[in-house]
Amino acid sequence: MTTRQLFTIFNNHPDEWLSGAHLAEELGISRTAIWKQIQQLKKQGHDIVSHQGLGYQYRASAKLNAPAILAHLSQYPDVVCQVFEELDSTNDYAKAYLSQHPKLSPTVILAEKQTRGRGRLGRQFYSPANTGLYMSILLTLKPGQEVHPSLLTTGTGTAVVRAIRKLYPDLMVALKWINDLVIHQRKCGGILTEAITDLESGQISHLIVGIGLNISTSEFPDDLTQIAGALSDERLDRNRLAAEILEQFFAMYQTYQNGDFLPDYRRFSAILNHPVLVQTVQTQGKTLSGTVVDFDYQGYLVLKDSSGQKITVQGGEVTKVTSD
Numbered sequence: 001m002t003t004r005q006l007f008t009i010f011n012n013h014p015d016e017w018l019s020g021a022h023l024a025e026e027l028g029i030s031r032t033a034i035w036k037q038i039q040q041l042k043k044q045g046h047d048i049v050s051h052q053g054l055g056y057q058y059r060a061s062a063k064l065n066a067p068a069i070l071a072h073l074s075q076y077p078d079v080v081c082q083v084f085e086e087l088d089s090t091n092d093y094a095k096a097y098l099s100q101h102p103k104l105s106p107t108v109i110l111a112e113k114q115t116r117g118r119g120r121l122g123r124q125f126y127s128p129a130n131t132g133l134y135m136s137i138l139l140t141l142k143p144g145q146e147v148h149p150s151l152l153t154t155g156t157g158t159a160v161v162r163a164i165r166k167l168y169p170d171l172m173v174a175l176k177w178i179n180d181l182v183i184h185q186r187k188c189g190g191i192l193t194e195a196i197t198d199l200e201s202g203q204i205s206h207l208i209v210g211i212g213l214n215i216s217t218s219e220f221p222d223d224l225t226q227i228a229g230a231l232s233d234e235r236l237d238r239n240r241l242a243a244e245i246l247e248q249f250f251a252m253y254q255t256y257q258n259g260d261f262l263p264d265y266r267r268f269s270a271i272l273n274h275p276v277l278v279q280t281v282q283t284q285g286k287t288l289s290g291t292v293v294d295f296d297y298q299g300y301l302v303l304k305d306s307s308g309q310k311i312t313v314q315g316g317e318v319t320k321v322t323s324d
């Protein structure tokens, strides 16, 4: 029996009691073997309650767990998943891992905690233990395969919001261009996409898509208390959410270059039709002011300034959103 099979059963019966006899029959092994396996999982930190006469109940997501995530991902059997208690940064680990394993199937790295989580523009991403989702998706590109960074980032943001809204329709999570996830006007997550270039060919050989989400983080360092937030004050099933994000991500990734997710990106946007200030990359940090009128077919931000002129911004940061 694999742990993945056991988690498949637990995942299909969330918060239900499952008898040892039932599990043993489903998996074709003895009740003692089930008992041993469950003791092992408890030792690893999984919240599995045993009750004489009732059996076992898996309380989801006390811990991130690769088999529990993969059990939801039956459509993508070649995805590999690694979970760590602590890493400096899942993106940095992914880079180091790639240098040892250049030709791998899609691999997902998750950590319960990051000691040096990284954000865009050289910032840190606060990543305390057990209350967030910090994961990196490693993708190997085919020779000559083109990458559109802006569409990949907006597509990933769309995939994350689709996943959250599917599992938790009451959570009004939205996107602030280009990659911030916001809830109740507070930042609750972000995306850091990085490319690895093959020095010989000069082409991009791999992509690392880092996704960070504050799930139930309730305390933030002083400099973040006014701007950061979390998805919920309840403990959500992080394994289920990680799996749904991955499912949405891989579905989006197949066709992201044609921008077919952009209608959803626009729908999820917290800034469309709002006046904003944008610190741009292309004009050496100059601040632009205007109303957001669109995200174009490349995922770029389209602003209309006070004279009615349209300006397309390829990269930068929305620094201020006025409410209307």
Ligand code: BTN
Pocket: 088, 089, 090, 091, 092, 114, 116, 117, 118, 119, 120, 121, 123, 125, 133, 134, 135, 136, 179, 180, 189, 190, 191, 192, 210, 211, 212, 213
């Ligand atoms: C941002 O908002 O600026 C991007 C934040 C990205 C954070 C994630 S957490 C997982 C992955 N590992 C990192 O070090 N960063 C990304």
